[in-house]
Amino acid sequence: xxxxxxxxxxxxxxxxxxxxxxxxxxxxxxxxxxxxxxxxxxxxxxxxxxxxxxxxxxxxxxxxxxxxxxxxxxxxxxxxxxxxxxxxxxxxxxxxxxxxxxxxxxxxxxxxxxxxxxxxxxxxxxxxxxxxxxxxxxxxxxxxxxxxxxxxxxxxxxxxxxxxxxxxxxxxxxxxxxxxxxxxxxxxxxxxxxxxxxxxxxxxxxxxxxxxxxxxxxxxxxxxxxxxxxxxxxxx
Amino acid sequence: xxxxxxxxxxxxxxxxxxxxxxxxxxxxxxxxxxxxxxxxxxxxxxxxxxxxxxxxxxxxxxxxxxxxxxxxxxxxxxxxxxxxxxxxxxxxxxxxxxxxxxxxxxxxxxxxxxxxxxxxxxxxxxxxxxxxxxxxxxxxxxxxxxxxxxxxxxxxxxxxxxxxxxxxxxxxxxxxxxxxxxxxxxxxxxxxxxxxxxxxxxxxxxxxxxxxxxxxxxxxxxxxxxxxxxxxxxxx
DNA sequence: CGAGCATTTGACACGTTTCAATCTCTGTGG
DNA sequence: CCACAGAGATTGAAACGTGTCAAATGCTCG
Numbered sequence: 001x002x003x004x005x006x007x008x009x010x011x012x013x014x015x016x017x018x019x020x021x022x023x024x025x026x027x028x029x030x031x032x033x034x035x036x037x038x039x040x041x042x043x044x045x046x047x048x049x050x051x052x053x054x055x056x057x058x059x060x061x062x063x064x065x066x067x068x069x070x071x072x073x074x075x076x077x078x079x080x081x082x083x084x085x086x087x088x089x090x091x092x093x094x095x096x097x098x099x100x101x102x103x104x105x106x107x108x109x110x111x112x113x114x115x116x117x118x119x120x121x122x123x124x125x126x127x128x129x130x131x132x133x134x135x136x137x138x139x140x141x142x143x144x145x146x147x148x149x150x151x152x153x154x155x156x157x158x159x160x161x162x163x164x165x166x167x168x169x170x171x172x173x174x175x176x177x178x179x180x181x182x183x184x185x186x187x188x189x190x191x192x193x194x195x196x197x198x199x200x201x202x203x204x205x206x207x208x209x210x211x212x213x214x215x216x217x218x219x220x221x222x223x224x225x226x227x228x229x230x231x232x233x234x235x236x
Numbered sequence: 237x238x239x240x241x242x243x244x245x246x247x248x249x250x251x252x253x254x255x256x257x258x259x260x261x262x263x264x265x266x267x268x269x270x271x272x273x274x275x276x277x278x279x280x281x282x283x284x285x286x287x288x289x290x291x292x293x294x295x296x297x298x299x300x301x302x303x304x305x306x307x308x309x310x311x312x313x314x315x316x317x318x319x320x321x322x323x324x325x326x327x328x329x330x331x332x333x334x335x336x337x338x339x340x341x342x343x344x345x346x347x348x349x350x351x352x353x354x355x356x357x358x359x360x361x362x363x364x365x366x367x368x369x370x371x372x373x374x375x376x377x378x379x380x381x382x383x384x385x386x387x388x389x390x391x392x393x394x395x396x397x398x399x400x401x402x403x404x405x406x407x408x409x410x411x412x413x414x415x416x417x418x419x420x421x422x423x424x425x426x427x428x429x430x431x432x433x434x435x436x437x438x439x440x441x442x443x444x445x446x447x448x449x450x451x452x453x454x455x456x457x458x459x460x461x462x463x464x465x466x467x468x469x470x471x472x
Numbered sequence: 473c474g475a476g477c478a479t480t481t482g483a484c485a486c487g488t489t490t491c492a493a494t495c496t497c498t499g500t501g502g
Numbered sequence: 503c504c505a506c507a508g509a510g511a512t513t514g515a516a517a518c519g520t521g522t523c524a525a526a527t528g529c530t531c532g
Contacts, residue, residue, distance in 0.1 A: 064376050067462055072376040086362075089369060089469050111358055118351045126322075128364055133325055135371040140300050140308040142379040143423025146519075178478065187379025189521055194480060210529090226303055233325050382487075414510065425489055430512060446497090 004235040006127040007054055007080045009120060010103065029109030032056070035096040042094040047087035050107040055081045058100035059176055063184060064092045073185040075134055076158075076177065079165045080234075082127050098176050126234065133231040142187040145225070147196040150186045153225040155206055155213055160229045172207075172214040182208075240471040242363040243290055243316045245356060246339065265345030268292070271332040278330040283323035286343040291317045294336035295412055299420060300328045309421040311370055312394075312413065315401045316470075318363050334412050362470065369467040378423040381461070383432040386422045389461035391442055391449055396465045408443075408450040418444075 003009040010028065035041055035058075042048060044064065053060075055077045062083055063073040074092060077083050083094050084107075114121035137157065141150045162173045179197065183190040200206045205221055207214040215221065239245040246264065271277050271294075278284060280300065289296075291313045298319055299309040310328060313319050319330050320343075350357035373393065377386045398409045415433065419426040436442045441457055443450035451457065 064372075066376070066380055070380045072379040074372045074375060084365060086365060089366070089467055091464055091466055092372065111354065114357060115354045118347065121350060121357060122347055125361060125364070128361070128368065129320060129322060130325070132364065132368045132371060135368060135375060136300075136310045136328065139310060139371060139375045139378060140302070142375060144302055144306045144308040180478075190478090191480085191522080192520055194478095195520095198480080228327055230327055231325055416510075426510090427490080427512085428488055430510095431488095434512080 004123075005080055006082065006120075006123040007056070007103075009123050010054065010105075028113050029106040031104050033102055033104050035100045035102065037096055037098050037100075040093060040095045041100070041102075042085055042090070044091050044093040047090060050087050051084075052105045052107055052110060053077075053083040053094070054103040054105065055079055055083070056101040056103060058102075059097040060094060060100050060102075061097055061181065061185075062092050062094050071184045072187060073181065075131070075138065076181075076185060078158075078161060079167060081161075082124075082131060084128065097181070130232070130234055137231055138185070147186075147188055147192055148199060149225050150188070151182070151193065151196050151200065152205065152221045153227055154182075154186060155208070155215065156218075156221055156225060156227045156229075157232070158213070159215060160232050164232075164234070171216070172212060174211055175208070175213045176211055179208075240359075241316055242318060242359040243292070243339075245359050246290065246341075264349050265342040267340050269338055269340050271336045271338070273332055273334050273336075276329060276331045277336070277338075278321055278326070280327050280329040283326060286323050287320075288341045288343055288346060289313075289319040289330070290339040290341065291315055291319070292337040292339060294338075295333040296330060296336050296338075297333055297417065297421075298328050298330050307420045308423060309417065311367070311374065312417075312421060314394075314397060315403060317397075318360075318367060320364065333417070366468070366470055373467055374421070383422075383424055383428055384435060385461050386424070387418070387429065387432055387436065388441065388457050389463055390418075390422060391444070391451065392454075392457055392461060392463045392465075393468070394449070395451060396468050400468075400470070407452070408448060410447055411444070411449045412447055415444075 003012050010030070041053070041060070057079055060077045060083065061073050062075050062077060062085075063071050065071050075081070076097065085092060085094060086107075110120075110124065114124065134157075138154075141153055145153065158175060159168055159173055162168045167173060177185075179193045180190040182188075183193040186193065188196075197208045200208070205217050205224075207216060221227070239248050246266070277289070277296070293315055296313045296319065297309050298311050298313060298321075299307050301307050311317070312333065321328060321330060322343075346356075346360065350360065370393075374390075377389055381389065394411060395404055395409055398404045403409060413421075415429045416426040418424075419429040422429065424432075433444045436444070441453050441460075443452060457463070
């Protein structure tokens, strides 16, 4: 098994790296935890421990609620993604969309482990740099693309992110997001998302329905959105 | 002198940390460089070395050019900010707005140095986590706030970021951004930015003119934008 | 079978963009 | 020292994309 991403590395940590055979839990102070769908993991107002979540399976969402009921979702972490909200700094909420299985690492423990393992350190830094690139891409989306292009780009991004872990099928992937959640990610109204999805369908570009996304015409979607998956790369 | 931020730490690195008195350049493979105003430091299409920039003085901008001439600026780094575009991953351009003085560190050198100095490692990780929080905030801005609130929030953010280094005056700060650049940051049109700035002026909230921003009514601006500077915190 | 949530559709309002023109400033060369 | 050039700022009018409000439909689960 390769260990070129942060998730892969910590999953095999005790076996391949630590000759003393300590468990992941012991080395990193990590715990494996499951959160039920729709549960709040870390609220934007109640700062808890300084912990890092590494998503193992399921979908989460990281968002900010604003006065007036609006919500902006920063990202929807899936397998391999990390979520780190420093308690003094965080003003976002992290919650589970589906049942979510995550590795939870106390930040001080991770910092200790990184002192002794430079590869762990490198991979963690790259992982958060990648999350940064994803946020930046979402900013480009919200700032400078219209509804059609925005949705298309995000659907392609999701496909790429899921396919890294084989979580896609031939021409699509499972996606538990509601149209409302999609709207909160893209900075649109759920009504307008609905209309735009219908346009995507009509034009034979993509389909978004009952938990499943079908990419019908990838070539056209890619050129429409100028999609370049480079920003999602992890290894190297 | 404190050394609680990445910049402060590496500036005093050779003095306080390395008993062998090696210079910063030797330890980190770092070089101090000055870029003239309006010069491109790192283009989104030409991937150069894997380097990290730490801004010492001046203003930069990190942006993405899209087909059709639109541009989305991710951030305008100032003193203390770091810019890291991994060559395999980057699709943003980094350029200097004013004359820009930066410390340039080869990523492999930094990684080596971090292996030997856990504080360096911790501070770097926090620095990029902070950049991440800034991107997220800009995403909230572009996705869910109207022009008036967007501009106001960003002006408050800039004040806070500059004041960390004493780069503000009593009720304002120097700001070299043009209205067009402001538009690219906020995902607006320069024309609409102009109109909105004029509204801000009329309402006695803030002033944006010839290189200087004046915060006229901070209280009202803060409540209007629900500004909470926590995400800009660095130390801890 | 009914309740509640997600999706869909329609008509209209509004914020922002687009296009076009004018104005102001600042630095430069005659 | 003035004239000019070019970039930035300002203003107006109209077009357009997205939001808002309201209502109906479809789906899922107890």
